Amino acid sequence: MLNFIIMHEVQIRVGVFAGIFAAIALWELIAPRRVLQVSKIVRWANNLGIVVINTIILRLLFPTAAVGAAIFAASYNFGIFNFVLWPVWIEALFSLIVLDLLIYVQHVMFHAFPALWRVHRIHHADVDFDVSTGVRFHPIEILASMMIKMAAIGVLGAAPLVVIIFEVLLNGTSMFNHGNIKLPQLVDKWVRFVLVTPDMHRVHHSVIAEETDRNFGFNLSCWDRIFGTYKAQPDAGHRNMAVGLEQFREPRMQSLWKLVLMPILNENEVSSKIHRKEK
Helix, strand or coil, X not given: CHHHHHHCHHHHHHHHHHHHHHHHHHHHHHCECCCCCCCHHHHHHHHHHHHHHHHHHHHHHCCCHHHHHHHHHHHCCCCHHHCCCCXXXXXXXXXXXXXXXXXXXXHHHHHHCHHHHHHHHHHHCCCCCCHHHHHCCCHHHHHHHHHHHHHHHHHHCCCHHHHHHHHHHHHHHHHHHCCXXXXXXXXXXXXCCCXXXXXXXXXXXXXXXXXXXXXXXXXXXXXXXXXXXXXXXCCCCCCCCCECCHHHCCHHHHCHHHHHHHHHCCCCHHHHHHHHHCC
């Protein structure tokens, strides 16, 4: 069974991705949280276009990706869990928690350093916030994230199955917490004790720099509370808050070509620098 999962990892992940995306998209139609500002067809064409580009580049440069790093570590007895004999469930839980913390730290770093922010800002430049925003990342960030994960997996000696589970969780929770979906207030309150909810993460996509640098978590919500980056609600409220970046609000800045070039775009760069300095 394990060999089957590893051999068909790509098909499994694509299937899960499509299923979760479709489920969140349907939820958005039934119970939307906010009124979207831009044509969904146009935004989705560009956002999903980036996903296609990322997938092609990633598979060309890292054919086996993170799972390959886990298989390599296991084959050569490399990493902590190939020397420490802990129960399998403890190893799995510890690996998932450490990898999730790594993603949180990585996210913070992509905001803290100007060069990394230029790459990451494509994610924040979306003028709306829905399930497609959760997969809108620049190829450079995707490659950098993969190399960081592969290094961490090698150090941990995380099992291949655990890595697949983590990748599925990371992808799935990203689509969930970017969903334009309405959760009952009481449900949101209890869920966010453990997981990042859409209302919690939406704060992070505010045009206000003070709010942009809050709520970095993608899966577990505890890291923002532990490290003091948690903000419960946006100051303007979820229905009235502006989403995106001020310097990239024009429709022409949202084309697929502009998204690919966004790290090197100089338009309104003065505005961009002021935005980062005012935080």
